[in-house]
Amino acid sequence: MRHALALARQAAENGEVPVGAILVNGDVLVAEAYNLREQHGSPIAHAEMLVIQAASEEIGNWRFTDTTLYVTLEPCPMCAGAIVLARIPKVVYGATDPKSGAAGTLYNILQDERLNHRVEVVSGVLAEESSALLKSFFQQRRHKP
Numbered sequence: 286m287r288h289a290l291a292l293a294r295q296a297a298e299n300g301e302v303p304v305g306a307i308l309v310n311g312d313v314l315v316a317e318a319y320n321l322r323e324q325h326g327s328p329i330a331h332a333e334m335l336v337i338q339a340a341s342e343e344i345g346n347w348r349f350t351d352t353t354l355y356v357t358l359e360p361c362p363m364c365a366g367a368i369v370l371a372r373i374p375k376v377v378y379g380a381t382d383p384k385s386g387a388a389g390t391l392y393n394i395l396q397d398e399r400l401n402h403r404v405e406v407v408s409g410v411l412a413e414e415s416s417a418l419l420k421s422f423f424q425q426r427r428h429k430p
Contacts (some may be wrong), residue, residue, distance in 0.1 A: 286355050286379060286411045292319040292332070293357045293418055299324065303418045306332035306356040308340045308349065308373070315352060316340035332356060333364035337371050348372045357415040359386035359408065365394035368404060375405040379415030 292305025296319035305319040318335035322328060333356055341347050353375040359367060360376065365387035368376060376388060376395060387394040387404050394403040 286377060288314075288317070288358070289355045289357050290379070290411060290414055290418070292317055296320045296332070297418065297422045303422050304332045304356065304358045304403045306336040306354060308336050308352050308354050310349075310352050315349075316343055317420045329363065331361065331364050333360055334367055337367050337373075344407050344416075350374060353377060357411075358382055358419065359390055360395070361385040362387040362392055362394060365392070368395060369400055369402050370408075370421070373404060375407070377407040379410055380419060381386050381408065381412070 288303040289307050292307070293303040296305060296408045297303035299372050301320040301323050307317045308315045316336045316339035318332050318339055320332050321330040321335060333354065336354070340349060345359040349371050352373055354368060357379045359380065361382065362385065375415050378388060381390045383390055385391060389408065395406055
């Protein structure tokens with residue numbers, strides 16, 4: 286998670302909402318990404334979507350069994366849907382997202398029994414650091430002329 290936080294800080298330095306994500310298989314880093322919505326001009330350039338795409342290209346497959354996704358902010362519905370479709374078995378996230386969290390806060394797409402894949406969710410890992418980074422970013426953004 287500390288690596289994902291470092292990526293989130295990098296996102297903030299580039300004017301992006303500070304969210305970082307990594308996908309690991311055991312102790313092996315498969316892919317890493319941070320938000321690039323502003324840079325790409327794309328609403329789908331979330332850290333989770335980008336890390337899934339990068340991992341897919343890296344391993345040449347769309348199924349990510351035996352992996353864990355670490356992300357600094359609770360996935361939104363779009364990202365949660367992609368996580369389910371990619372068959373990622375475990376997600377570890379930091380800060381909850383009361384406005385669009387889809388891993389148990391607002392929705393629970395990752396563990397919805399109606400879907401063909403359910404994800405183990407571990408929440409609150411380095412949550413205070415993740416949350417503080419997001420709050421600081423948005424406070425600075427509000428005070429810019």
